Amino acid sequence: MEFDARRLAREELRDLPVYSPGKSPEEAAREYGIQDCVKMASNENPLGPSPLAVEAVKRAMSMAHVYPDPNCTKLREALSRRLGVPAECILVGHGADEIFDLLAYAFLDRDDEIVVGDPTFTSYELAALTMGAKARKVPLREYRQDIPAMLDAMGARTKMVMLCSPLNPTGTTVSGGELEEMLGSLPRDVLLVLDEAYVEYVSDPDHPDAMAYFNREPRLVVTRTFSKIYGLAGLRVGYAVCHPTVREAMEKVKLPFNVSRLAQEAALAALGDEEHVRRSRKANERGKKRLYRLFEELGMGYVPTQANFILVKNGSYPDLFERLLRSGVIVRAGEALGLPGHVRVTIGDEAQNDRLEKALRGIAGGG
Numbered sequence: 001m002e003f004d005a006r007r008l009a010r011e012e013l014r015d016l017p018v019y020s021p022g023k024s025p026e027e028a029a030r031e032y033g034i035q036d037c038v039k040m041a042s043n044e045n046p047l048g049p050s051p052l053a054v055e056a057v058k059r060a061m062s063m064a065h066v067y068p069d070p071n072c073t074k075l076r077e078a079l080s081r082r083l084g085v086p087a088e089c090i091l092v093g094h095g096a097d098e099i100f101d102l103l104a105y106a107f108l109d110r111d112d113e114i115v116v117g118d119p120t121f122t123s124y125e126l127a128a129l130t131m132g133a134k135a136r137k138v139p140l141r142e143y144r145q146d147i148p149a150m151l152d153a154m155g156a157r158t159k160m161v162m163l164c165s166p167l168n169p170t171g172t173t174v175s176g177g178e179l180e181e182m183l184g185s186l187p188r189d190v191l192l193v194l195d196e197a198y199v200e201y202v203s204d205p206d207h208p209d210a211m212a213y214f215n216r217e218p219r220l221v222v223t224r225t226f227s228k229i230y231g232l233a234g235l236r237v238g239y240a241v242c243h244p245t246v247r248e249a250m251e252k253v254k255l256p257f258n259v260s261r262l263a264q265e266a267a268l269a270a271l272g273d274e275e276h277v278r279r280s281r282k283a284n285e286r287g288k289k290r291l292y293r294l295f296e297e298l299g300m301g302y303v304p305t306q307a308n309f310i311l312v313k314n315g316s317y318p319d320l321f322e323r324l325l326r327s328g329v330i331v332r333a334g335e336a337l338g339l340p341g342h343v344r345v346t347i348g349d350e351a352q353n354d355r356l357e358k359a360l361r362g363i364a365g366g367g
């Protein structure tokens with residue numbers, strides 16, 4: 001009989017889907033023969049990393065033979081000063097994705113449950129399924145997470161509720177009132193995980209300050225990342241702000257050297273480059289307004305966003321994703337995100353937005 005490791009693998013893995021990232025320009029080139037695709041699919045910062053982060057990585061390279069600090073001490077101290085929370089409440093991960101895995105490893109037993117919006121960022125559910133736990137999925141209401149319905153969905157086995165704000169894939173946020181409502185009714189031994197991967201892009205002045213909530217609510221776990229506005233997705237750095245006992249549990253299951261020396265130094269430099277963050281935020285606002293105007297002119301519906309991506313309705317172009325791809329613009333198909341009839345477009349730099357505009361005008365003009 002032929003060897004097949006599926007017989008050996010844990011039962012939980014049998015039906016576990018593999019995370020599928022958006023199409024890469026290389027794949028598009030292979031499949032469609034288009035050589036100069038622009039990728040507006042993964043919500044990366046089109047301005048790239050801070051030049052200070054690039055310099056920091058070059059400097060750190062000469063120490064590449066030495067293991068990195070397993071505790072990310074300098075970065076945690078800098079984050080502690082920036083956020084006004086004790087360093088003992090911060091855990092740095094190999095991207096925010098690792099934090100979701102660590103939360104699952106540390107807190108989810110078989111048949112436990114997490115409550116999530118539907119759709120939401122898929123990593124939460126994948127992490128839970130790996131542990132034999134399940135996700136109770138609560139449909140969005142008007143593209144927003146439905147807090148009362150999420151509270152209703154909690155059962156005796158619920159260990160965590162995952163909120164994403166701004167929400168990937170719709171760009172909507174959780175209001176201060178909704179956060180109050182959730183925390184006010186959260187059962188005693190349930191963690192509320194608030195994923196703020198895109199928070200630095202938020203322009204709504206009423207957006208709640210998660211750190212203020214954290215300082216009075218030990219069950220709140222706030223996750224953030226250096227992959228988005230800080231432009232370091234390729235280096236993999238994210239972090240959790242959480243109660244020290246939550247951090248301790250996660251530390252027991254994390255790899256000792258989970259964040260490379262280069263990544264730690266880059267994140268530290270990026271955190272210090274406030275000008276780069278300001279520039280990135282401004283460019284995003286400019287691009288957002290431009291794309292809103294374009295969609296409106298072409299009669300295409302969209303969901304107003306607080307992040308660096310926009311959910312666009314296919315409207316009269318059911319195959320919008322394919323058509324854009326054939327025009328050399330890679331976006332994210334709604335089907336893959338649980339929102340058929342939509343595409344998610346990352347707000348690009350001027351050149352990328354030009355390409356998107358040209359492609360959409362071609363499609364709308366019958367091209």
Ligand SMILES: Cc1ncc(COP(=O)(O)O)c(C=O)c1O
Nearest residue numbers: 095096097121168197225227238
């Ligand atoms: C909502 C959300 N959370 C977390 C992440 C993952 O962040 P990281 O790159 O730090 O793993 C993403 C990445 O797309 C995201 O959209």
